[in-house]
Amino acid sequence: MSLLKEKILQVASDLFQTRGINSTGVDTIVAVAGTTKMTLYKHFHSKEGLIIEVLNEHYRHFHAWLSERLDRKKPAERLQKLFDFIEEWVSSPDFHGMAFLKASAEFPDASSPIHELSNTHSQQFRRYLAELAADAGIADAEGLALQLSLLIEGAMQAEQIKRGSGAIVYAKKAANILIKSSLR
Amino acid sequence: MSLLKEKILQVASDLFQTRGINSTGVDTIVAVAGTTKMTLYKHFHSKEGLIIEVLNEHYRHFHAWLSERLDRKKPAERLQKLFDFIEEWVSSPDFHGMAFLKASAEFPDASSPIHELSNTHSQQFRRYLAELAADAGIADAEGLALQLSLLIEGAMQAEQIKRGSGAIVYAKKAANILIKSSLR
């Protein structure tokens, strides 16, 4: 991947997170990235295409970051450690909300490619949680995964509305109760 | 309140929910409402002022709808019935996500008046849940309220990304476990 393309992706990701997607024009993106619109449109066929690549990159990065850490734990412990890493993720000063959650709010039309991609990422995350739950020996892995995803996405939303809300700590406590309840 | 002002508020609320706030122009609003921009700007000093009134109206309506139903129940039962009404609320065909959650995604800057209002509504909702929990005799009412708010807001988000996701059913089950665990 071209250096400039990576730079554009990274700048666009930053601006989308801090100013919103619809509120960020391509002129701003190329100005901050130190390039021109001609170059941007050689790498991306449209702004929508750029948004989709940014969202994919964001989710890929999140999933790689998380699974890399959890893979080092024993399968039975992964569900327990999950919320520690989520807490670490949302506590980063660079955290400005989960990209696919915010994108679905900015593109509410269900037939929009961007909204569809949000749904895809949401399902991928849930499926990953279900794998973790299954590895931990949970019978209703899908059910618990859905409940944990509600807690995590709710906490991410809360932290996006107000930094330092402390929502993750309570989400973790709730998750532990739900996990314990699923085990017996 | 003027009939036309109410009409503008209702039309703007609809369009904001279905197309997004930033993607909805004032020209569209007045065209659908069957009036003109001059009239709109007599009732609202700016688009931002209109957005704020729409958000306030939306939260006011939600809270009135919910508390009206819960007030008819005995205090000790209210927490149990809460998720039944939330389920009814999000299952309405008119449901397109919780307004203050989506607004915070479209206006990510924490110093934006709209983002601040989102935070206010989020706190108001949490405080209301804490009252319900206290009425039900929960010791750590604030803690449980925060956890329940994560489940509810997570489920609303899930239902906004994909209608008919069934997230609320699982949120309800999780809530019952958390409530039971808080009581003992």
Place this chain on the structure above:
DNA sequence: CAAAATATATACCGCACAGTATAGTCTACT
């Protein structure tokens, strides 16, 4: 009836938007 408030119609301003056209520059490889 007269005055005052309220709503309309229409045209306009300046700006930002996504996207394109044209022409020129730089670098790298053969």
Place this chain on the structure above:
DNA sequence: AGTAGACTATACTGTGCGGTATATATTTTG
């Protein structure tokens, strides 16, 4: 040396945006 590919500079198109100016019509109220 020469050519191809990547990048830049700049100007442009057309559309939609938030918001205003002006002037007229309709309704309400004293």
